Amino acid sequence: MFEPNEMQRDLIDAVSVFVKDLIGPTAEHDDAEERFRKEYIHQMGEQGLCGIATPEEYGGLGLGYLDYAMVLEEIAKVSASYAVSVAVTGLPQVILNQWGNEDQKQQWLPALAAGEHLGAFCLSEAGSGSDAASLKATAVREGDEYVLNGSKYWVTHGGYADVYMIMARTGGPGPRGISCFLVPGDAEGLSTGRKEQKMGMRASPTTEIVLDNVRIPAANLVGNEGDGFKVAMTALDSGRITIASIAVGTAQAALDVSGGYACERKQFGKPIIDFQGVGFMLADMATAIETSRMLVHKAAWLKDNGRDFSGTAAMAKVVATDAAMKVTTDAVQVMGGYGYCKDHPVERFMRDAKIMQIFEGTNQVQRIVISRHLKKAYTAPQG
Numbered sequence: 001m002f003e004p005n006e007m008q009r010d011l012i013d014a015v016s017v018f019v020k021d022l023i024g025p026t027a028e029h030d031d032a033e034e035r036f037r038k039e040y041i042h043q044m045g046e047q048g049l050c051g052i053a054t055p056e057e058y059g060g061l062g063l064g065y066l067d068y069a070m071v072l073e074e075i076a077k078v079s080a081s082y083a084v085s086v087a088v089t090g091l092p093q094v095i096l097n098q099w100g101n102e103d104q105k106q107q108w109l110p111a112l113a114a115g116e117h118l119g120a121f122c123l124s125e126a127g128s129g130s131d132a133a134s135l136k137a138t139a140v141r142e143g144d145e146y147v148l149n150g151s152k153y154w155v156t157h158g159g160y161a162d163v164y165m166i167m168a169r170t171g172g173p174g175p176r177g178i179s180c181f182l183v184p185g186d187a188e189g190l191s192t193g194r195k196e197q198k199m200g201m202r203a204s205p206t207t208e209i210v211l212d213n214v215r216i217p218a219a220n221l222v223g224n225e226g227d228g229f230k231v232a233m234t235a236l237d238s239g240r241i242t243i244a245s246i247a248v249g250t251a252q253a254a255l256d257v258s259g260g261y262a263c264e265r266k267q268f269g270k271p272i273i274d275f276q277g278v279g280f281m282l283a284d285m286a287t288a289i290e291t292s293r294m295l296v297h298k299a300a301w302l303k304d305n306g307r308d309f310s311g312t313a314a315m316a317k318v319v320a321t322d323a324a325m326k327v328t329t330d331a332v333q334v335m336g337g338y339g340y341c342k343d344h345p346v347e348r349f350m351r352d353a354k355i356m357q358i359f360e361g362t363n364q365v366q367r368i369v370i371s372r373h374l375k376k377a378y379t380a381p382q383g
């Protein structure tokens, strides 16, 4: 767990070279222009990077979350936007692996795992973010079909996805009234609403998705009616590991750039790393990254070994994303005015880091998850 094995080392090296060549040359331009290139997902898919944890029989690599975490870290060092793309197109796969029936797995998984299809996960709405169980989009059964209406907010891959995993209400209020549906991107009545103008993660498209009498086969229900909230939460438990991995990659890239700069930049006749104020800042950054990585890897290891990982994944998300925000901010500080300007990527890393504390459950919500685990542990009968 603490050091990559030989297979993981080879995987990390191969991914590092591949994404630097593929995404590196356009990363700054696409951030400035808010441009998403779907073809990059196809190309990463051809290398197996879009279906790392999906079983081989459904077209994935059949590896574990520890391997997945290491791959996402490498992609994020170049572009957090595309690392998020890989993680988000992974969410419908996690759901199908855990909740899908055999027909659904055969129909939907291979194209997602191959990066031929882009996936999206639609839980949030304008009025329900953290309080996801109060969502209002509806799905009404009519014969062999469901008819979906409503609007989903902040959909990563909105307008680009081939498969939308949508949570909608089939029953009464609260979590038990929610169900999960597979909706093709070209379904009649599904359209893209407003596109968000964002502070960071600007190469990742985020839009509203409008559902206007969208008819889908009843066979596209995932799990049973009323399972939707549980389905979404199991996806988010795993998603926390992926976002935390992306945070580690973003922070590491910021340290690599600012650490190298601090060794070269001279003021008062010596490299600025030799001033204790700068050297200690870099030392704290490195320590925070290493701590985060350990916790992310532990959460992934627990998941891979069939253990309860939910609380540890929430801790990993809090620690790694808070660290990424601080590390990237400090990287700008280490580089002074040059760090604040677009000649270097650290200002992009800092803007990208902020959303990691917010999406896949804000870091306040993660603390709710952690405190619930604590309450359960401390109120369990002592034996």
Ligand SMILES: Cc1cc2nc3c(=O)[nH]c(=O)nc-3n(C[C@H](O)[C@H](O)[C@H](O)COP(=O)(O)OP(=O)(O)OC[C@H]3O[C@@H](n4cnc5c(N)ncnc54)[C@H](O)[C@@H]3O)c2cc1C
Pocket (backbone or CB within 6 Å): 088, 120, 121, 122, 123, 124, 127, 128, 129, 130, 131, 153, 154, 155, 156, 157, 198, 201, 206, 355, 358, 359, 360, 361, 362, 363, 364, 365
């Ligand atoms: C770039 C981007 C991409 C996204 N991608 C997706 C996606 O693909 N799919 C999707 O479904 N959603 C997506 N989201 C939505 C994201 O998950 C939500 O923004 C997030 O869950 C927070 O919800 P909210 O924005 O409504 O904030 P709110 O829930 O309104 O929270 C506002 C503040 O109140 C705090 N708060 C709320 N409740 C509590 C509480 N009980 N205790 C303590 N503090 C609390 C929050 O922590 C936060 O600080 C995305 C958002 C962004 C910006």
